[in-house]
Amino acid sequence: MNTPDYKLCPLCGFEFEKDDTACAHGCPFNEVCHLIRCPSCHYEFHDQPQTLSWFQKFFKKNKETCPPIKGNYQSILQMKDGEEGTVAVICAHGSRKNSLAVFSLVPGSKIRMLQHTPAVLIQIGETQLALDTEIAKNIFISPASS
Amino acid sequence: MKTIILAGNPNVGKSVLFKNLTGHYVTVSNYPGTTVELTRAQSNFDPDIQVVDSPGINDLSSSAEDSRVTQNLLKEEKETVLIQVADAKNLRRSLLLTFQLAESGLPMILALNMSDELKQRGGTIDVQKLSDLLGIPVIPTVAIRNEGITELIQSIPHASLPSWDAPDDLRKKNADLYQKNCERLDWISSILEKTCFYIAPPKPSIGVRLGFWAIHPVKGLLILLFILWMMFWFVGLFGAGTLVDFFETALFKQKLNPFFISLADRCLPFPHEHSEELSVYHLTIPITPVHSKELGQIKRTVLSTEYKCNAPLTPSQRTFLFIHDLLVGPYGLLTMGLSYALAIVFPIVLTFFLLFGFLEDTGYLPRLAIMLNRLFRSMGLNGKAVLPMIMGLGCDTMATLTTRILETRRERIITTFILALVVPCSAQLGVIMAMLSRLSIWAAMIWIGLIMGVMLLAGRLSAMLIRGKSSDFILEIPAIRRPQVVNLLSKTFSRLEWYLKEVIPLFFLGTAMLFLFDWFHILEKIANLMHPIVTNWLGLPKQMANAFLIGFLRRDFGAVYLLKAATGREPLLDPHQIFVSIVTITFFLPCIATFFMIAKEHGKKIAVSIGMFTLVFAFLSGGLINHIGKWLGL
Ligand SMILES: Nc1nc2c(ncn2[C@@H]2O[C@H](COP(=O)(O)OP(=O)(O)OP(=O)(O)O)[C@@H](O)[C@H]2O)c(=O)[nH]1
Ligand SMILES: [Mg+2]
Numbered sequence: 001m002n003t004p005d006y007k008l009c010p011l012c013g014f015e016f017e018k019d020d021t022a023c024a025h026g027c028p029f030n031e032v033c034h035l036i037r038c039p040s041c042h043y044e045f046h047d048q049p050q051t052l053s054w055f056q057k058f059f060k061k062n063k064e065t066c067p068p069i070k071g072n073y074q075s076i077l078q079m080k081d082g083e084e085g086t087v088a089v090i091c092a093h094g095s096r097k098n099s100l101a102v103f104s105l106v107p108g109s110k111i112r113m114l115q116h117t118p119a120v121l122i123q124i125g126e127t128q129l130a131l132d133t134e135i136a137k138n139i140f141i142s143p144a145s146s
Numbered sequence: 147m148k149t150i151i152l153a154g155n156p157n158v159g160k161s162v163l164f165k166n167l168t169g170h171y172v173t174v175s176n177y178p179g180t181t182v183e184l185t186r187a188q189s190n191f192d193p194d195i196q197v198v199d200s201p202g203i204n205d206l207s208s209s210a211e212d213s214r215v216t217q218n219l220l221k222e223e224k225e226t227v228l229i230q231v232a233d234a235k236n237l238r239r240s241l242l243l244t245f246q247l248a249e250s251g252l253p254m255i256l257a258l259n260m261s262d263e264l265k266q267r268g269g270t271i272d273v274q275k276l277s278d279l280l281g282i283p284v285i286p287t288v289a290i291r292n293e294g295i296t297e298l299i300q301s302i303p304h305a306s307l308p309s310w311d312a313p314d315d316l317r318k319k320n321a322d323l324y325q326k327n328c329e330r331l332d333w334i335s336s337i338l339e340k341t342c343f344y345i346a347p348p349k350p351s352i353g354v355r356l357g358f359w360a361i362h363p364v365k366g367l368l369i370l371l372f373i374l375w376m377m378f379w380f381v382g383l384f385g386a387g388t389l390v391d392f393f394e395t396a397l398f399k400q401k402l403n404p405f406f407i408s409l410a411d412r413c414l415p416f417p418h419e420h421s422e423e424l425s426v427y428h429l430t431i432p433i434t435p436v437h438s439k440e441l442g443q444i445k446r447t448v449l450s451t452e453y454k455c456n457a458p459l460t461p462s463q464r465t466f467l468f469i470h471d472l473l474v475g476p477y478g479l480l481t482m483g484l485s486y487a488l489a490i491v492f493p494i495v496l497t498f499f500l501l502f503g504f505l506e507d508t509g510y511l512p513r514l515a516i517m518l519n520r521l522f523r524s525m526g527l528n529g530k531a532v533l534p535m536i537m538g539l540g541c542d543t544m545a546t547l548t549t550r551i552l553e554t555r556r557e558r559i560i561t562t563f564i565l566a567l568v569v570p571c572s573a574q575l576g577v578i579m580a581m582l583s584r585l586s587i588w589a590a591m592i593w594i595g596l597i598m599g600v601m602l603l604a605g606r607l608s609a610m611l612i613r614g615k616s617s618d619f620i621l622e623i624p625a626i627r628r629p630q631v632v633n634l635l636s637k638t639f640s641r642l643e644w645y646l647k648e649v650i651p652l653f654f655l656g657t658a659m660l661f662l663f664d665w666f667h668i669l670e671k672i673a674n675l676m677h678p679i680v681t682n683w684l685g686l687p688k689q690m691a692n693a694f695l696i697g698f699l700r701r702d703f704g705a706v707y708l709l710k711a712a713t714g715r716e717p718l719l720d721p722h723q724i725f726v727s728i729v730t731i732t733f734f735l736p737c738i739a740t741f742f743m744i745a746k747e748h749g750k751k752i753a754v755s756i757g758m759f760t761l762v763f764a765f766l767s768g769g770l771i772n773h774i775g776k777w778l779g780l
Binding site: 015094097098100101102104109114115117119127129135 | 204205242267324328358554622
């Protein structure tokens with residue numbers, strides 16, 4: 001199947017085709033420039049070339065890394081089931097941060113850890129939220145609060 | 147004409163409220179993302195007012211597909227009142243949306259729905275104070291019990307533009323979305339301090355505990371197995387066995403078909419004589435696939451569709467013969483089309499939709515999404531795709547529409563593809579289960595293993611081929627609720643209606659096609675044409691080409707045809723052939739309605755490529771099974 005190349009803006013989460021951007025229409029640098037500009041929020045980001053081989057793609061695991069965080073924070077994955085804490089730092093790109101924020105998961109909100117496997121389940125207020133372990137890994141609480 | 151828009155977070159009871167305000171039923175289920183399209187209806191308290199139900203959204207400002215529908219809706223209407231339906235126990239999130247909705251500049255009312263659950267959990271909200279702080283009417287409601295609806299209707303004329311003294315930052319346009327939401331949340335916290343109080347939560351109820359068991363790594367798996375077994379019993383054995391027997395033998399074969407035949411004979415006279423056959427109906431209650439309890443039986447000698455006609459016919463009698471055969475012949479619209487649709491498909495779909503609706507209303511499905519998230523991750527999807535997949539076990543067309551709840555296009559296409567390739571719809575599934583129950587437990591195991599394997603492999607491969615990103619798995623898990631009987635029945639009824647409307651015309655069309663092909667002796671030619679594939683490659687009798695022919699219209703129709711060939715007094719198929727045909731029909735083309743739905747949602751190109759792929763794959767895998775099976779000497 002030959003699908004058009006869809007881009008996802010890392011900042012606002014808008015999904016678009018490269019053909020719909022200003023880059024593809026009239027920008028003189030189109031051929032040489034490796035940045036794309038999101039038509040929704042105008043954020044510019046790198047258009048990563050796909051260099052993975054078929055074999056790599058088949059067995060690829062998406063590992064996400066987060067810049068090292070200063071200070072004595074603890075990932076919520078280390079909380080025990082039933083433990084409560086206050087979120088201190090959320091390390092994620094803009095659109096993910098925002099999609100957590102709409103569940104009122106922002107620095108300062110109180111959460112309770114409910115379960116780790118098969119997926120992380122936390123409670124914020126009266127909402128139970130299931131998260132990928134990859135996302136939960138990069139949410140931190142300050143140990144003093146636990 | 148005035149318009150009332152119902153908007154709010156997902157799964158807060160908008161659709162229940164819509165039913166209360168208009169009397170018009172739209173699907174209500176206990177998971178976020180039930181409603182995917184706008185529904186409009188006239189209100190039941192003022193004929194001049196129109197009410198609109200909208201899909202639930204968490205973030206209005208985001209540019210994701212789901213919030214765009216609501217954004218456009220808010221712009222388009224002129225004389226409009228916006229009722230925001232809020233979950234009273236999640237006031238923080240609801241108010242975040244209130245702030246965003248307020249920017250549309252429409253007069254608003256806030257309905258605090260699910261006040262009953264708030265009370266249960268020990269919370270109270272100072273409604274008057276909240277209303278003063280927001281500057282809009284705030285009405286507590288319990289939509290499922292129709293409480294607070296009168297107050298809500300009375301408050302409509304008082305709807306007003308929100309007026310609050312929010313910090314100046316919030317009024318700034320074009321700030322970063324996330325930053326803005328954080329500021330809003332800060333401001334909301336200060337409102338909540340003054341209006342919302344929680345007293346020590348009571349100890350967890352049985353519903354809460356059940357909810358946790360369902361996602362426990364071990365207990366959850368046991369519950370899942372139990373549910374699968376229930377489904378097998380209720381749909382495969384009870385629906386496709388007991389009920390189908392009743393509708394097919396007791397109703398159609400013994401009562402309706404002879405009636406149709408004698409009616410046709412009287413209205414369309416030509417010299418012929420129908421043969422008679424003995425039909426025995428056993429009323430049984432299934433216990434396991436091989437044990438059942440017989441409660442009684444009815445024996446009748448009935449007219450069959452076969453007849454002898456030796457005398458030469460006049461032209462007018464030939465016309466009669468044509469119409470007679472079209473209606474009640476072996477490929478008759480009534481004796482085949484209608485009886486397949488109503489006697490076989492209907493009972494299976496009925497049992498499936500009942501059970502599925504029950505699972506939906508309890509809130510089990512999002513929990514299943516947690517259990518299967520890892521598995522789906524390997525296919526470039528995440529747990530959220532469980533919903534459309536399970537829905538696909540009901541009807542692939544509905545499920546293709548439901549893929550809208552997935553966030554990225556890539557996920558929607560992968561899910562659509564897997565739905566079309568491996569997920570059998572309820573009628574087909576029921577028929578397959580009925581056929582499998584005539585084989586051994588091992589055949590069933592192999593079949594399940596095969597489906598799982600193909601699903602994982604196809605998912606993995608298409609995840610490689612289709613470029614784009616997968617979304618995060620961030621899913622709100624609703625409370626376990628007790629299903630409302632009325633809702634369950636209305637939902638099943640409206641789905642059945644939808645389904646039958648789709649099925650019956652196609653079954654008629656397919657039967658008419660078979661009949662005409664047979665009449666003009668094209669059927670034989672097609673059978674000869676498909677001989678290399680059907681007989682040499684798949685190892686099936688020549689007539690089975692018919693099954694695949696009508697399978698192009700609907701794969702469940704093809705499956706029913708195979709079932710008929712596999713059962714009965716002189717089955718045409720031996721066990722090995724049954725298994726081969728099960729595999730082939732499982733992976734066969736999606737039905738026409740699904741095909742059009744795919745084309746509508748993702749474009750013709752994708753629909754055609756999915757169609758071609760499934761067709762080739764079905765015959766390929768069926769043939770391989772045939773040859774491998776023979777080679778192993780099974
Ligand atoms: N206890 C309680 N349950 C409610 C109430 N209102 C709705 N529900 C339940 O909440 C669930 C969701 O209701 P829906 O009307 O489908 O919610 P919705 O807002 O339309 O959801 P989406 O269409 O997914 O956005 C159903 O299981 C309802 O039975 C209420 O006032 N009290
Ligand atoms: Mg709804």
